[in-house]
Amino acid sequence: MEAPQQHVMHLVAGYAAILGIAPPIVRLAASHSGPCYDPLFNRIEVDAPTLALPQPLLCLVLAHEVGHATQRTALLFDLTKTMFGVTALIAGPCIMFAAWPGEDLWRISIPGALFAILVALLFPTWRARTVQRAKALELDADAKAATLCGARIAFEAMEIMAKRGRIDATRLNVMRERCAHAEDAKEAKSTCR
Ligand SMILES: [Zn+2]
Numbered sequence: 001m002e003a004p005q006q007h008v009m010h011l012v013a014g015y016a017a018i019l020g021i022a023p024p025i026v027r028l029a030a031s032h033s034g035p036c037y038d039p040l041f042n043r044i045e046v047d048a049p050t051l052a053l054p055q056p057l058l059c060l061v062l063a064h065e066v067g068h069a070t071q072r073t074a075l076l077f078d079l080t081k082t083m084f085g086v087t088a089l090i091a092g093p094c095i096m097f098a099a100w101p102g103e104d105l106w107r108i109s110i111p112g113a114l115f116a117i118l119v120a121l122l123f124p125t126w127r128a129r130t131v132q133r134a135k136a137l138e139l140d141a142d143a144k145a146a147t148l149c150g151a152r153i154a155f156e157a158m159e160i161m162a163k164r165g166r167i168d169a170t171r172l173n174v175m176r177e178r179c180a181h182a183e184d185a186k187e188a189k190s191t192c193r
């Protein structure tokens with residue numbers, strides 16, 4: 001029988017091959033913060049409770065994380081954009097401070113005030129866009145998981161995960177609709193709840 005870690009690596013490699021990407025590295029995380037995908041190192045981190053999940057749930061979780069691995073370029077682009085944005089936000093007042101003639105009081109207070117105004121103006125929009133983007137990426141990873149596991153299996157696994165508080169209602173509802181459409185398409189007699 002395969003060791004749990006080898007089993008996980010085997011599943012990840014299989015899912016990555018189906019989705020046409022290089023298999024991400026699998027790393028056992030010491031913390032119990034749940035599975036996650038790190039685009040910087042193209043790495044899926046799996047904690048002990050995840051390893052102990054029943055097979056259908058483990059498959060769903062890994063398929064979802066491999067789904068995130070297909071988003072690596074977009075995730076890295078988002079990360080770079082955020083870093084440039086933050087750098088520009090900090091650099092502007094710093095340049096003003098360095099170039100501003102006169103007393104230190106004005107050289108500090110005016111760039112400082114400008115920085116505070118810019119943060120106050122830009123942060124809500126940035127936050128809203130980040131949340132929206134994160135939701136879209138989660139739904140995309142769920143769609144890939146449904147492709148890999150099958151919509152019904154993915155939906156049933158997500159229902160269990162939702163009861164454990166690991167998946168929100170929106171994602172579950174989208175998967176429910178996906179499952180219904182998939183079964184409609186196959187003209188299955190059974191229906192999704
Ligand atoms: Zn996710």
